[in-house]
Amino acid sequence: MCGRFTLTGIFDELIIRYGIEYALDPFHDPRYNVAPMQMIAAVIHDGERNRLGQLRWGLVPSWAKDESMASRMINARSETLLERPSFRNLVSRKRCLIPADSFYEWKTINGKKQPIRFMLEDESIFSMAGLYDSWICPKSGEKISTCTIITTSPNELVADVHDRMPVILRKEDEQKWINGHNTDTAQLLSLLVPFSEAEMKCHTVSPIVGNVRNDGPECIEKVILN
Structure with a gap:
């Protein structure tokens, strides 16, 4: 699964990275x-251009009676997207990029849960595939x-951990x-594959990542295990 991630760049970096012509206040x-x-x-595409905005992580389908399922819908398995009522209609019309x-x-x-940080070899921003929806409170x-983040089977680097x-x-x-405008479902699903381990790296970080209240640079610093 994907339950925690980072996006350490500034707002202007996102504007440049995704070719955003217009954005709300930073x-x-x-x-x-x-x-x-x-x-x-x-990031979504409105039919003419890329748009950058905010979504809440944890999908609530438009047809849901309440928000109770959101915390269980942070991820969507790529292999079963078309089998799940919450996701199958979104594949054709509500896809997004989630920068990280x-x-x-x-x-x-050694008997303890150790957090490990995975990133691209050059530590640049990448895009996770996502689906989104809008729900109106009755x-x-x-x-x-x-939104939800789509997951797939791990590459060799990640497989050692998850x-x-x-x-x-x-x-x-x-x-x-x-x-x-892209409605080729087969092509879309073909994109949902493991990223090459040759272009990624990882290192151990502090257990403070386990507490969501910790959100500072110390979370990503490399930790050498004894």
């Missing part, structure tokens, strides 16, 4: 420990836009994924 500050049910940066520059997974080492009428990893799209495939 809403993003460097994040070192992003957790489910928080607001996160996301690393993600965390935990491995038991009582208040409030509109809430939420049996799933987020789908990291190659740069050349990002527009194919979010362009709403």
Whole structure:
């Protein structure tokens, strides 16, 4: 699964990275420990251009009676997207990119859960494949836009730690994924594969990552185990 990630760059870096022509007032500050049910940066395509905004991490389908399922819908398995009512209709019409520059997974080492940070070899921003939807609260009428991160089988680097990893799209495939004019389901699903381990690296970090209240640069610092 993918349950924590980072996006340590500044807002202007996102604007440049995703070719955003217009954006709301800067809403993003460097994040070192992003957790489910928080607001996160996301990129969608409105039919003409890329748009950068915020979605809440934890999908609430438009047809849901309440928000109770959100915390259980932070990830969507790529292999079963078309089998799940919550996801299958979104594949064809509500796809997004979720920017990140690393993600965390935990491995038991010497009897303790040890967080490990995975990133690209050059530590640059990458895009996780996501789906999004909007839900309207029956009582208040409030509109809430939420998302889920798609996962796939792990590459060899991640497999030593976890049996799933987020789908990291190659740069050349990002527009194919979010362009709403692309309705080729087979092509879309073919993009949801493990990213090459040859282009990734990882290192151990402090256990403080386990507490969502810790969200500073110390979360990503490399820790040498004794």
